Amino acid sequence: MAVSDRTKGASAERILDAAERLVQLRGYNGFSYADVAAELGVTKPSLHYHFPSKAALGTALIDRYRERFARRLAEIDERVADAPSRLAAYADLYGAVLEGQRMCLCGMLAAEFQTLPEEMRRSVLAFFDRNEAWLGGVLREGRRAGTLAFSGSPRDLARALVSALEGALLTARPYEDAGRYRRTAARLLATLAAPREPGDR
């Protein structure tokens, strides 16, 4: 496939790219086929050829987002060894969306949850469940290794972390200040760092 083939027309991938950005920016109820079509320089029916309904487009959007996120979590598992560093890398993953004024796709859809078609709802929940499971594993391992200290179940803390990071994005974005997110995330993770025992070196 030549490069030009990938830079014109409305391939499914390009539609998803544009729609994803628009949803992260304005929400599922705040963007339209017309917006996407204008951005890609095509007409609305072209989009319907690739995604027959807005619900189908929305579901494809979340599914692709989830797969990409899962790949990035796997990359962290490969490249980063200790639990505290993995948590930091995870927080950075979240914070990256703030470049370009975006919200986490699924955080945005969580706000609009009540208006979403059932298919999209299930996929949004699957995103959060996956995040919670991965974080739970990191927390368990960190506690075992003594690099993290916390009380209660890893599962509950994983949920607390996901929600705190989503909330940090949500409230930092209107201020257009990435530092707001970073300071909040850093403070959050700092409370989990295991304090040195008197006997530690």
Added chain:
Amino acid sequence: MAVSDRTKGASAERILDAAERLVQLRGYNGFSYADVAAELGVTKPSLHYHFPSKAALGTALIDRYRERFARRLAEIDERVADAPSRLAAYADLYGAVLEGQRMCLCGMLAAEFQTLPEEMRRSVLAFFDRNEAWLGGVLREGRRAGTLAFSGSPRDLARALVSALEGALLTARPYEDAGRYRRTAARLLATLAAPREPGDR
């Protein structure tokens, strides 16, 4: 004013009640004048008489929400003495919206921020600023009295608390499980409780 006067017709107050619930449920871009009119048993033009534009209705919505919230914070100041209890009461205030599947009005609007008219944006930010200021005061007082222990500035921690609670609402709501929010909020506040010093009784 007789009771019947307050239970029929589309007074500004009743419009705000219905619209507020709808926005907390579905978002500003997810509700319409038709929804409100149907709920109150009136026609759409009746609503335009009270609120000429949707932006005007939206702004009135946030302003009323802010005033009510400020009153409740003042009530906490009056009725609750120590800082940890004040924080707990604050978290309960937030959690109350989950009854009825609602989101915090301003948390919802923060998600839709990019699509809001300028007037509404300013009012949403004022809500968060007010929360941050109140929480900052509670944190400062708690640290002074020795009932709270934390590192860093009260302002940064206040921001972290607001965002964590908003995020807890955002992610708990799709699961229709109020316990999810409560556990997260409780864990959050527990990390701030001052540990007893060896010399304390």
Added chain:
DNA sequence: GTCTATAGGCAGATAGAC
């Protein structure tokens, strides 16, 4: 204050030519 009637625009979606 609330109504009927209606304007003007945009939404998601389809038919059918090329």
Added chain:
DNA sequence: GTCTATCTGCCTATAGAC
């Protein structure tokens, strides 16, 4: 695959009668 043309429905908003 992408287009033109079009449908139906809902949106916010206004005019003007009562």
